Amino acid sequence: MRSVIAVYVENKYGVLARVSGLFMRRGFNIDSLTVGETDDPRFSRITITLNGDEYVRDQLVNQLKKLHNIKQVKVLEPGTSFERELMLIKVRNTPANRSEIMAAAEIYRAKVVDYTTEAMSVEVTGEPSKINAFIEVMKPLGIVEMCRTGVVALQRGGNIMEK
Amino acid sequence: MKKEAKIMTGSQIVIETLIEQGVTDVFGYPGGQVLNLYDELYKASDRINHILTAHEQGASHAADGYARATGKVGVVIATSGPGATNLVTGIATAMLDSIPMVAITGNVPTSLIGRDSFQEINITGVTMPITKHNYFVTDVNELADTIREAFRIAISGRPGPVLVDIPKDVQLAECEFELAAPVEPFAENEADDADIERAVELINQAKRPYIYIGGGAAGQGMAMGIMALAEKLDAYIGCSFMGLSAIPSDHPRLLGMQGMHGHFASSMANKEADLIIGIGVRFSDRATGNTAKYAKRAKIIQLDTDLAEINKNVKVDVGLIGNLVSSFNRIYNRVEKLENPEWVKMVEGFKKHEAEIAAEAERRAKAKMPPKKIFDIINEIKDASTVIATDVGQHQMWTAQYARFERPRRFASSGGLGTMGYGLGAAIGAQIGSGDKTVLITGDGSFGMNLNELATAVSYNCPIVTVVMNNGVLGMVRQWQTLFFGKRYSNTVLQRKTDFVKLADAFGMPAERVETPEEFRAAFERAMKHDGPYLIDAIIDKDEFVLPMLPPGGSVDDIITDVKEEK
Numbered sequence: 015m016r017s018v019i020a021v022y023v024e025n026k027y028g029v030l031a032r033v034s035g036l037f038m039r040r041g042f043n044i045d046s047l048t049v050g051e052t053d054d055p056r057f058s059r060i061t062i063t064l065n066g067d068e069y070v071r072d073q074l075v076n077q078l079k080k081l082h083n084i085k086q087v088k089v090l091e092p093g094t095s096f097e098r099e100l101m102l103i104k105v106r107n108t109p110a111n112r113s114e115i116m117a118a119a120e121i122y123r124a125k126v127v128d129y130t131t132e133a134m135s136v137e138v139t140g141e142p143s144k145i146n147a148f149i150e151v152m153k154p155l156g157i158v159e160m161c162r163t164g165v166v167a168l169q170r171g172g173n174i175m176e177k
Numbered sequence: 178m179k180k181e182a183k184i185m186t187g188s189q190i191v192i193e194t195l196i197e198q199g200v201t202d203v204f205g206y207p208g209g210q211v212l213n214l215y216d217e218l219y220k221a222s223d224r225i226n227h228i229l230t231a232h233e234q235g236a237s238h239a240a241d242g243y244a245r246a247t248g249k250v251g252v253v254i255a256t257s258g259p260g261a262t263n264l265v266t267g268i269a270t271a272m273l274d275s276i277p278m279v280a281i282t283g284n285v286p287t288s289l290i291g292r293d294s295f296q297e298i299n300i301t302g303v304t305m306p307i308t309k310h311n312y313f314v315t316d317v318n319e320l321a322d323t324i325r326e327a328f329r330i331a332i333s334g335r336p337g338p339v340l341v342d343i344p345k346d347v348q349l350a351e352c353e354f355e356l357a358a359p360v361e362p363f364a365e366n367e368a369d370d371a372d373i374e375r376a377v378e379l380i381n382q383a384k385r386p387y388i389y390i391g392g393g394a395a396g397q398g399m400a401m402g403i404m405a406l407a408e409k410l411d412a413y414i415g416c417s418f419m420g421l422s423a424i425p426s427d428h429p430r431l432l433g434m435q436g437m438h439g440h441f442a443s444s445m446a447n448k449e450a451d452l453i454i455g456i457g458v459r460f461s462d463r464a465t466g467n468t469a470k471y472a473k474r475a476k477i478i479q480l481d482t483d484l485a486e487i488n489k490n491v492k493v494d495v496g497l498i499g500n501l502v503s504s505f506n507r508i509y510n511r512v513e514k515l516e517n518p519e520w521v522k523m524v525e526g527f528k529k530h531e532a533e534i535a536a537e538a539e540r541r542a543k544a545k546m547p548p549k550k551i552f553d554i555i556n557e558i559k560d561a562s563t564v565i566a567t568d569v570g571q572h573q574m575w576t577a578q579y580a581r582f583e584r585p586r587r588f589a590s591s592g593g594l595g596t597m598g599y600g601l602g603a604a605i606g607a608q609i610g611s612g613d614k615t616v617l618i619t620g621d622g623s624f625g626m627n628l629n630e631l632a633t634a635v636s637y638n639c640p641i642v643t644v645v646m647n648n649g650v651l652g653m654v655r656q657w658q659t660l661f662f663g664k665r666y667s668n669t670v671l672q673r674k675t676d677f678v679k680l681a682d683a684f685g686m687p688a689e690r691v692e693t694p695e696e697f698r699a700a701f702e703r704a705m706k707h708d709g710p711y712l713i714d715a716i717i718d719k720d721e722f723v724l725p726m727l728p729p730g731g732s733v734d735d736i737i738t739d740v741k742e743e744k
Contacts, residue, residue: 073489079485
């Protein structure tokens with residue numbers, strides 16, 4: 015079972031270490047973790063994706079809630095939230111590859127952000143499944159290296175997290 | 178009283194904030210990065226008492242024992258680097274047993290942080306997993322409020338240790354200081370009405386109710402309520418190790434500790450119950466055995482202030498998350514009076530069987546000094562105010578089984594972490610906090626770990642009677658080796674030549690060695706009358722076992738009540 019969890023934290027000394035340390039010592043395996051400032055610089059927002067059963071998810075949420083610098087923890091349900099991820103991927107640039115990369119980029123609404131005679135770099139944004147699909151398309155062409163941001167997510171409509 | 182701001186240094190602010198928060202005693206050990214703090218302690222010595230231990234670990238256990246005996250926050254001070262790392266075991270012990278503690282450490286000046294400076298250690302990083310929260314203070318203007326918040330976190334909800342690390346330049350910097358009131362705990366959650374309703378329904382249907390209490394219930398002033406609930410429901414009370422001393426030992430509804438070395442009757446009642454009401458207890462592996470086989474017949478209601486404890490170790494039917502006393506009272510006031518004569522008959526049968534096992538064991542005991550005899554004598558001579566502290570091992574489990582408690586906060590022992598070497602420091606803290614006679618039950622293994630604190634007990638003339646249950650082996654580990662490792666006694670036979678009586682003499686305190694219950698009685702009477710520390714080296718047989726025992730990963734069905742003759 016995959017869960018997306020949003021966490022509002024105070025921007026205080028060591029808060030990211032507290033959160034990531036919690037995963038380690040409680041034995042939680044997380045898929046991704048992203049963190050960034052919010053509109054209020056006193057707070058950051060962390061988005062965690064996790065594969066695990068209900069027990070693991072509930073324990074993670076409850077243990078997070080106990081950390082002093084954490085203001086709110088919310089499990090984002092797939093139907094009422096949306097998520098995005100960004101990837102930069104560098105693929106070998108050969109005459110045979112070139113048009114295929116360009117075509118795939120167009121279909122996936124990706125952007126070529128760097129171009130040299132050796133390699134092309136493409137920026138793709140979307141749900142993780144779309145990113146995964148793009149990787150599959152690029153694999154036979156020769157992926158040189160790639161980098162994913164991990165998932166960020168918000169609730170749909172007017173629902174917000176209280177700080 | 179008119180409040181006025183004064184300009185103070187960080188060090189002065191630390192001491193003034195401690196005094197403001199009601200701290201009267203602190204434990205610690207000076208060093209390079211807390212020189213300024215100790216200078217202020219010197220100046221404030223008429224308002225705050227500092228107890229110098231032999232080692233920072235002893236100070237951390239003393240602060241813990243102090244907190245257990247008084248219910249107040251235990252405070253410990255240490256210098257940077259090794260001073261700080263020496264606190265780690267004590268902080269972890271407090272964390273696992275939910276003991277309120279504030280640890281204050283000095284650190285190198287901020288300009289030297291991160292350069293592996295002399296005696297520099299990132300103690301906030303080290304203690305992150307073993308504190309409720311910790312702080313690295315970089316601005317003197319935030320110092321007072323940080324210490325106040327540390328106290329607040331330490332006492333709120335499920336208590337625990339908080340560490341405040343203060344670099345030397347922050348201790349020297351100046352700012353305005355204004356006195357504040359002692360902190361109040363954060364408001365706690367209140368359990369949902371619907372959950373209370375479900376709990377009440379389950380209780381009203383119960384035919385075999387069992388109340389299972391833990392450290393959360395001990396020392397909360399809940400004893401009267403819990404005893405009344407047991408009467409109201411025709412229920413029995415069992416406890417975890419941490420729940421010991423919460424209910425007077427002679428209460429007819431109390432079956433004692435359940436679990437690995439628990440009482441036969443409580444483990445059986447726990448197994449046969451159709452309803453378990455867990456109060457401030459985390460269903461630890463030592464108390465439940467194999468959770469897959471645990472209490473299969475029972476519905477479980479769990480009351481806890483810590484939301485992460487609900488369903489953590491055992492899946493419960495109703496979890497009441499919130500202030501324990503409040504959840505308890507809401508249930509108590511709404512449940513019906515129950516009569517469960519068949520259950521009473523069944524449990525009284527377990528108690529009878531337990532008594533028979535004990536009597537049989539006593540009849541067959543060949544040892545010159547059976548451990549139980551030691552406790553019989555201690556129970557007879559000590560009074561209700563006597564604090565009992567222990568180390569970890571066989572002697573600790575015998576204490577759990579045999580020591581009798583008349584009131585809460587008279588027991589200090591490392592339950593969750595199982596810290597050998599905890600006892601003497603804790604006894605010192607508990608004695609100083611309570612002002613009452615304290616008995617330390619220890620073993621020759623545990624005692625050997627931190628016996629340097631005898632120096633502290635002598636310096637402060639603490640009336641602590643140390644009873645070393647000396648069997649020349651690491652008894653608990655050896656017991657496992659006997660039962661589960663084919664009697665291969667790897668590194669558990671100490672064969673040391675340490676003479677604890679001479680050792681006590683060297684530390685400047687009286688001591689004697691005893692080998693029979695009669696000798697022990699006479700020595701213990703002398704020791705209890707002595708004004709100051711006293712040591713009794715009580716020689717026991719190495720083949721005395723802690724029984725009953727549920728094998729690790731087993732259940733009450735696998736209970737071992739007897740071990741075939743040694744040799």
